[in-house]
Amino acid sequence: MGLLECCARCLIGAPFASLVATGLCFFGVALFCGCGHEALTGTEQLIETYFSKNYQDYEFLIDVIHGFQYFIYGTAAFFFLYGALLLAEGFYTTGAVRQIFGDYRTTICGKGLSATVTGGPKGRGARGPQRAHSWQRVCHCLGKWLGHPDKFVGITYVLTIIWLLVFACSAVPVYIYFNTWTTCQSIANPTKTSASIGTLCADARMYGVLPWNAFPGKVxxxxxxxxxxxxxxxxxxxxxxxxxxxxxATLVSLLTFIIAATYNFAVLKLMGRGTKF
Known part of the structure; x- marks a missing residue:
């Protein structure tokens, strides 16, 4: 089997659901972490400039913001690593499922790779089998880690529950800023509201951003x-x-990972292959 034919078989057996989910995961995490980090920095500057002149009023807020920024660093590193691992799991389990149904009879690390490596000139025939054996050992070691889609389903399910909380928390600052922006629109168009312009305020203390004794605390x-x-x-x-x-986007990618991994695991269990293949 030639190299092009082997690559064609790999593309045919590509887990498109996992590819889409990985792309969404990388895009969502990069957007969440990058924009979230800068947005927290901007919030800190707005509080310092307009809502409080006393550092002790927003000292705890700054500590919380810096803590969230460190959390963002860890989240980015973890999800990029876990997304790559889930993509590898998708390739591995999809290859096994297609092999069961006869659509993909040559696995990525199986005969196709061996034939490609060993099919060289006679002068290099002695080194060919050794290279193939090395590649197969690597694939065998990966298979021990990637041959358990049920564990990946469980871990991803827990991550999805945790990320639901992160998703809900990310909506809170959007809600606060949207309320402030709406108040500003009412001030800019006094004919659309019956309230006095002087009574239309944005109070950071009301949302727990600043303590109630902070001064001025509102604008x-x-x-x-x-x-x-x-x-x-x-x-x-x-x-x-x-x-x-x-x-x-990250939440959608995790749900897609769960669906794809659950399907592969269910097929393997129904076909009597268990969780190891």
Whole structure:
């Protein structure tokens, strides 16, 4: 079997669901972590500049923001590694499922690779089998880790539950900034509201961002409108929206991983192959 034919078989047996899920996972995590990190930095600057002049009022908030930023670093590293592992699991289990149904009789690390490596000139025939044996040993070791789709389903299910909480938390700052932006629209168009402009405020203390004894803690009227027109506010608002979209994309990718891995595991169990193949 030639190299091109082996690659063609690999593409035929590619786990497209896992490929789509991996792409969504990488895109979502990059968007969530990158935009979330910058949005938290922008929030810190807005609080320091407009809502409190006393460092002790927002000292705890800064510690929380820095903690979330470190959490973002760890989340990015973990999901990029786990996404690659799930993609490898998708290739491995999809190859086994296709082999059962007869659509993919040559596995990625099986006869096709051996034939490609050993089919060289006679002068290099002595080294061919040794290379094939080395590749097969690597694939055998990977198979011990990747041959358990039931474990991947369980781990991904737990991660999905955890990420649902992250997704819900990412909606909170979007809600706060949207309320502030809506208040600014009411100030900019006083004819659309019956309230006095001076009573329209954005109170950071109301959302738990600052303690109740923080001063001033809130900004009202034309001062709030001027804040909403700044590039810092607009950029931070849109960054939080992008982070929320990234969290949603990551959640969809995890659900896709669960569906694909569950299907492969169910087929293997129904065909009597168990969890090891």
């Amino acid at each position: 009202c009227g034309s001062n709030l409108l001027s804040i909403c027109k700044t590039s810092e506010f607009q950029m931070t608002f849109h960054l939080f929206i992008a982070a929320f979209v990234g969290a949603a």
